Amino acid sequence: MSDVRTKAEHTEAIRRDRRVAVVINTRSRRGRRHYFEALDLIHAQGFEPLAEYSVVNPKRLRDRLDRALATKPDLLIVGGGDGTLSSAVRHIAHRDVALGVLPLGTTNNFARSLGLPLDLAGAIRVFDSGKVADIDLGMADDRPFANLASFGVSVEVAGTVKPWLKRLIGRPAYPLTALTILPGHRPFRAVITVDGQRHELLTHQLNIANGRFHGGWQVAKDISIDNGLLVAYQLGSGKKLRLLGETLVRATTGRWRSLAGGPFVMGREMLLETEPPMAADVDGEVRLRTPIRLRVVPNGVRVMVEKSFVDR
Known part of the structure; x- marks a missing residue:
């Protein structure tokens, strides 16, 4: 990736400025049940999100992701299953923004591959105590x-x-x-x-x-x-x-x-x-x-x- 901060600089910015935006798919397996709990835990961790969006209609997911990114967060927190997180990955690929994962789906393959906690409180603690990393992106045709x-x-x-x-x-x-x-x-x-x-x-x-x-x-x-x-x-x-x-x-x-x-x-x-x-x-x-x-x-x-x- 070009024209982006170093990982250490990006990690420090998230901890210092706490500029985050939140998008949660409430049609996912656990999204609706845990939507308000997730927001409460994010606030309790000391973050005051620039934007908070719930997605009831999956067709509106991309629009909500675009709106969240328009606030220029350092960390885009996305909750949902692997399909939701894959959409988020496509939105932030090669950009100077990190993805924060809330594993709220059925299989949570992406979160498991990253070694993230699968419980909500544990996943949210990572936003404060973890680090920014660069991972691979697959391409199927384009x-x-x-x-x-x-x-x-x-x-x-x-x-x-x-x-x-x-x-x-x-x-x-x-x-x-x-x-x-x-x-x-x-x-x-x-x-x-x-x-x-x-x-x-x-x-x-x-x-x-x-x-x-x-x-x-x-x-x-x-x-x-x-x-x-x-x-x-x-x-x-x-x-x-x-x-x-x-x-x-x-x-x-x-x-x-x-x-x-x-x-x-x-x-x-x-x-x-x-x-x-x-x-x-x-x-x-x-x-x-x-x-x-x-x-x-x-x-x-x-x-x-x-x-x-x-x-x-």
Whole structure:
């Protein structure tokens, strides 16, 4: 990023001037329930926000983010799920403003990848006691993403999972919904080209991750949101029974027993082609189709994190 303060200068400005703006999606799983509690805790931490917005209609989210940024805060505090936070990331990418995360969604993959507390009070304490860090930004064609681009079963799950089920049971709603879809799902062939090398696979599910978590569970310990690499991995190979079994294990235990199909494919840039062409779920929004070129922009976004976060 250019024309921005150093991370140390930015951290000091937040602590000294306390210029923050707040946007909370009250349609998220916990946003409506905790909206006033979040504001009270932010005020109790010594912040007097320049603007406070609740978002009832998701179509107004971008407008509220723009209005909040127009107040020129040093820290933009955003509450919601991964889709809300991904929208915020797109707004502040390459800008001299840091994102403060209130994890109010179902899976909170972005907050988990940053190592942030998932309780509201803990997350808000980070705004005062933490530090500014620069993390990677993923790009799917020209669309930025914070956490994950996925293809296959998960795209259908995202469009099928019931909001009431997410509110009732949280993260297990996704694998349980997948169990209803898998019996009729057909595998697809994918070719991932990285540094001139082609990797071919047959699978029901392919993910390309910038972050370290998927569905609220850790994918692998050596995946990082701050290592300058994207990671592609498949779940369950092309064998439906194996993926059904692994999905059932995940629904009941919260873990993938295995990541079938061999090692991860890692790189700064990837070309993904599929047969047949497929829709892509990019941080919760289905807007692109294969073929897609994916790349990572190192240090593309500023965030507020714990002091212990390893900022490369």
